[in-house]
Amino acid sequence: MVYGQAMRERVRDDIGRLVHRGMPVEAYWRAVSDALDVAVPSEGSCLMTMDPATMLPTAEFVENGLPADSISRLVEIELREPDYTKWVDMARAGTAAASLSHVTAGDLDLSRRQREVRRPGGYSDELRVVLSSSTGTWGALTVFRETDSPYFSLSEVRLLSSLTGLISDGLRRALLLDDACADRPDTGMLVLDPDDGVDLANWEAEQWVDELGVGERAGTRLPLVIRSVASQARAIAAGERVADVGLARARVRTRTGRWVIVRGSLLGEGPLAPVAVLLEAARPAEMAPLLADMYGLTQRERRVTELVAQGLPTRQIANQLHMATYTVQDHLKSIFAKSGTGSRGDLVARLFFDQRTTSLTAPSATADD
Incomplete structure (x- = not known):
């Protein structure tokens, strides 16, 4: 199927709104899968989170996937044996997305995981997407089709390839939000009402606010960077500044010389939805x-x-x-x-x-x- 500009923009806008919804990882994956299914239909999907330093899998979320007793063999092939479109190989080559049917010229059984595990399980083609950003590779998304379904087309591969940066940003935000809610050290979280009043703040957020400072303007309650990021998150969620989707964040130096990354995400929908603002030390x-x-x-x-x-x-x-x-x-x-x-x-x-x-x-x- 060949997609027009309107279809691509619709999918991009839908996912852009999801990026800023402030959802936990599993909910984000399910919402993204539903949005993608409009343009790239599939019989199942799998989101795998990774340690960005090593690209080792850390968790997976699967819909209509293989049974648990097949996973160990898939992991063994992925980490220790040669095969097509392995995650590490794709990341090193800078390949954002690839279908098994394309890289094998339609002979899926050239793939070890296909002939040993996937085909016996009733699966045919798969489309793999590496979720990388400037901060590393945070995960991988696979959508797959069952036997008798058509292979993924090159236009479908190109569409997903064009969305990898946006989907990656959402995954990164979801992981940060999960970590903040789990009291991850040094990650601050503020929940702001529509007037930038603080509804909720953990201890780490209070420390970051003190370190950033609120300036000398009378009546100022929060550092300018926090208010700016929150405003941008609201604008993006409302469909404004579409070209800036994914940029509700800022990098700023504190009064003590540390660099902090500030990110904003809307928690829900509508003009009255609160905004979650995450603050964490900038990684190397x-x-x-x-x-x-x-x-x-x-x-x-x-x-x-x-x-x-x-x-x-x-x-x-x-x-x-x-x-x-x-x-x-x-x-x-x-x-x-x-x-x-x-x-x-x-x-x-x-x-x-x-x-x-x-x-x-x-x-x-x-x-x-």
């Missing part, structure tokens, strides 16, 4: 793009740095970026000079701290080479 992976901006790295230098952080040697970097090895070396010299580092290890430690590879590119990044 979230600071990497900002540091790249500060050092003035060009777009090409950012890509070289990302591949360095993945441990690739110069020749492999050159092959991936379609450039000569001496050009890669020239870029590295420039990167070292701009960042004040003297080796690859120093560079990765400076930008990523915990050695976690992330994307340095951002919409505001310089586009020159």
Whole structure:
């Protein structure tokens, strides 16, 4: 099926509203699955959350999936044996979405998990989506079809590929909200009424507010960044500023020098719905793009740095970026000079701290080479 612009925008708008609803992970997955089913019908779906540092699965939510006794074999294949469209391989290749039928040219049984587990269970094609953002890979979504159903089309794959950033942002928010409700250390949560009055705040949120400060304007109750993020979350949920969907967040430095990420999500629907605002210390992976901006790295230098952080040697970097090895070396010299580092290890430690590879590119990044 070929989708027109109106269909793509409808699905994007529907999911954009879900991103800012402030739902827990399972409810978010079910709502996203329902929204996607309008354009990409399937017989079942599975959301798997991951540790962004290792991409190891941490939890799964399944509808009409395989029985539990089949999962151990699937996990074994995924983590230890070669196969098509494995999550780690897709993430490393920068592939946002792929169908098994496309990568096997229609011969699904070339896939080990298909012939050993999925086909005996009555399943045919599957469409896998890596849920990655600038802060890492937080999960993966699979939609699948049963035997006798048509394979996923390339237009369906492209549609889901175009939605990965948006769906990833929603998953990240859902995970943060779950963590905050579970009293995760250092994650603050405020619930604001329509007038930005505080209905609920945990102890961590109060500490972040004190550290941010409310300024000197008389009558001010909350830091400007919190009020701005809450306002943006309401605007997005109301269908305003559609182009900015996914950006109800801000990165700000506190009076003590720490960086904090502030995110807002509407809890429910309508103009009277409260807004949940989450505050947490910025992780190294979230600071990497900002540091790249500060050092003035060009777009090409950012890509070289990302591949360095993945441990690739110069020749492999050159092959991936379609450039000569001496050009890669020239870029590295420039990167070292701009960042004040003297080796690859120093560079990765400076930008990523915990050695976690992330994307340095951002919409505001310089586009020159």
